[in-house]
Amino acid sequence: MEIAYYPGCTLHASSRLYDAQTKLVLGEMGITLNELEDWNCCGATSASKTNDFLAVAMPARNLGIVEDSGLSELVIPCSACYSRMLVAQHRLASNNTLKDEINAELSKKVKGDIRIMSILEVLVPKVESGELAEKAAKLLKGLKPACYYGCLQTRFPYNVPVPDDVENPQGMEIVLKALGAKPLDWSYKTDCCGASATVNDTDTALRLMSKIFEDAIARGANCFVTTCPMCQLNLDAYQKQMSQKYDIGRSMPVYFITELIGVAMGKSPEELQIDRHFADAIGLLKELELI
Amino acid sequence: MAGPVLEFKPEDTQAVVDEVMARSGQNITACYQCRRCAAGCPVGEETGYVTPDRLIRMILLGDREQALSNELVWKCVSCYTCGTRCPNEIQTAKITETLKYMSKEEHLDPLLPKVAAFHKSFCTAANHLGRLNEIEFMGLYEMKNTFRNLIRFKFKEIYNETMAQAKLGMMMTKKKRMHFGIEKVKHLSDLKRLLKKAKRSGPLTESDKSRST
Numbered sequence: 365m366e367i368a369y370y371p372g373c374t375l376h377a378s379s380r381l382y383d384a385q386t387k388l389v390l391g392e393m394g395i396t397l398n399e400l401e402d403w404n405c406c407g408a409t410s411a412s413k414t415n416d417f418l419a420v421a422m423p424a425r426n427l428g429i430v431e432d433s434g435l436s437e438l439v440i441p442c443s444a445c446y447s448r449m450l451v452a453q454h455r456l457a458s459n460n461t462l463k464d465e466i467n468a469e470l471s472k473k474v475k476g477d478i479r480i481m482s483i484l485e486v487l488v489p490k491v492e493s494g495e496l497a498e499k500a501a502k503l504l505k506g507l508k509p510a511c512y513y514g515c516l517q518t519r520f521p522y523n524v525p526v527p528d529d530v531e532n533p534q535g536m537e538i539v540l541k542a543l544g545a546k547p548l549d550w551s552y553k554t555d556c557c558g559a560s561a562t563v564n565d566t567d568t569a570l571r572l573m574s575k576i577f578e579d580a581i582a583r584g585a586n587c588f589v590t591t592c593p594m595c596q597l598n599l600d601a602y603q604k605q606m607s608q609k610y611d612i613g614r615s616m617p618v619y620f621i622t623e624l625i626g627v628a629m630g631k632s633p634e635e636l637q638i639d640r641h642f643a644d645a646i647g648l649l650k651e652l653e654l655i
Numbered sequence: 656m657a658g659p660v661l662e663f664k665p666e667d668t669q670a671v672v673d674e675v676m677a678r679s680g681q682n683i684t685a686c687y688q689c690r691r692c693a694a695g696c697p698v699g700e701e702t703g704y705v706t707p708d709r710l711i712r713m714i715l716l717g718d719r720e721q722a723l724s725n726e727l728v729w730k731c732v733s734c735y736t737c738g739t740r741c742p743n744e745i746q747t748a749k750i751t752e753t754l755k756y757m758s759k760e761e762h763l764d765p766l767l768p769k770v771a772a773f774h775k776s777f778c779t780a781a782n783h784l785g786r787l788n789e790i791e792f793m794g795l796y797e798m799k800n801t802f803r804n805l806i807r808f809k810f811k812e813i814y815n816e817t818m819a820q821a822k823l824g825m826m827m828t829k830k831k832r833m834h835f836g837i838e839k840v841k842h843l844s845d846l847k848r849l850l851k852k853a854k855r856s857g858p859l860t861e862s863d864k865s866r867s868t
Contacts (some may be wrong), residue, residue: 373787378832394764402787404840409733415868416678421849428718436796469848519735521746530739556697556734563796566819568730572697603827640831 367486368435368478369397370426372445373405379442379593386441388636391423392499392629393490394614396640400429409560410519413565421466423452425586426540428472441483441521441622443516450480452503483516483621484535485527485569485592496502501630503544506652510585511536513554513575514595530554535538536589536621543628552576555597566602573599574610580655581614587648596620600642617645627654658704661716668717675714675722679753685743686711692737692747702726707737707747708716714750725759772799781820782850785840789833793820 375383407422427449430438440446440549456463456476467473480612488495511533518530528535531554537547555576558569575597580588591598600618607613618641626636633655638645676683686708692700693706705727706711714723722728731751739747758765765771773796780792799818803814827833840846 377789377834403782403789403843413774414778415853417853474810515734519739564773
């Protein structure tokens with residue numbers, strides 16, 4: 365099975381571990397990821413807050429590249445990139461003038477007919493077919509993750525089809541249950557972590573993160589799991605600062621979903637680059653004898 | 656929290672309502688003030704009396720000045736909770752985005768200059784090489800902040816900001832999350848042309864609905 369793959373800037377920079385894990389884990393399940401040739405930045409939320417035309421034009425170039433490659437399915441692990449591409453494809457379909465204006469400048473024209481998938485849309489069918497469980501070398505016993513989806517995995521500014529429940533998504537829970545973990549029900553799974561506010565409006569972001577932590581801890585979670593590199597970096601890198609300000613009193617590892625799948629597949633912490641976390645992520649896995 | 660009394664200015668109203676509706680693509684006249692948006696807004700605690708429903712009311716009453724510059728426009732994190740829960744499908748995050756463009760076009764000082772500097776720097780850096788270089792982006796952003804503080808003699812803020820970013824940078828380097836390599840798009844010409852068009856294109860409206868809904 366061959367799928368087009370858009371890593372996006374973050375997976376080639378601060379969240380390189382997510383890129384490595386995604387390739388490793390999906391590769392193990394027989395999926396070949398074909399990275400887009402000469403892809404560009406999707407513009408993230410900044411483009412839509414600066415210039416509306418750019419917010420569609422930047423993802424459009426990438427969509428043209430996928431279509432030109434002949435592949436019909438594209439996987440995007442980063443929630444922000446996923447959201448932007450999905451929205452761009454929708455807006456191109458609903459505005460022919462805009463589409464013509466953009467296509468006039470593109471060397472690889474965009475038609476807008478590919479299937480754009482988040483990493484969960486690739487993983488969940490593998491649970492249903494039993495392929496994921498087959499590849500698991502061990503069960504994630506003792507792991508009680510709070511699955512954190514954030515904003516961009518299920519909420520969109522336009523009417524695009526959402527493949528999961530908007531307010532109570534279950535994709536990560538389905539994957540983790542199949543691997544023997546006990547994901548918890550909790551209230552803040554789709555609440556905002558502050559996104560770029562951690563940098564430009566830190567106090568607001570820290571307050572939002574404190575609510576997420578307080579609820580997850582009150583429910584008895586021993587770690588967070590996420591698919592979004594922005595949420596991961598925020599909850600991880602700003603965790604200490606937030607804990608001190610809001611007196612949280614304990615540290616929580618923030619894993620990528622691919623990291624835990626990798627552990628279940630028996631991959632080593634080195635292969636999965638688990639040492640690249642701010643809040644200790646190795647200790648819990650050792651304590652539960654998972655690595 | 657009670658806010659100031661909103662004043663209805665019929666002569667100003669139609670123009671601002673039309674402009675916001677056309678540019679954001681949101682039918683704000685459908686708002687019946689049920690306030691589900693306000694209940695779900697994660698930054699609602701920090702935006703004073705301005706909640707999504709009240710922002711809509713401000714526009715409907717033609718209060719252009721307040722609508723263009725208030726805490727919600729600049730604190731909105733684009734989480735899309737308000738729009739997802741709105742029974743009339745009004746996506747207020749598209750309205751706060753639109754009001755940001757409008758306030759920029761009118762050369763108003765952004766209420767939260769760091770937010771404006773952040774998004775501008777991101778777009779500049781992303782379009783420079785085609786892929787975002789995190790160091791270039793943060794460098795640009797901090798240069799803008801430093802310059803703004805410098806001309807206002809806010810030296811303590813420069814110090815605090817620089818120390819906070821240096822600390823984060825060091826921590827990221829230590830955890831191998833910082834990457835010093837430079838990635839560049841090979842065929843940048845498409846992007847450069849699109850960028851030029853974006854700057855020229857002026858207000859983008861959502862009026863060409865090729866779809867029926």
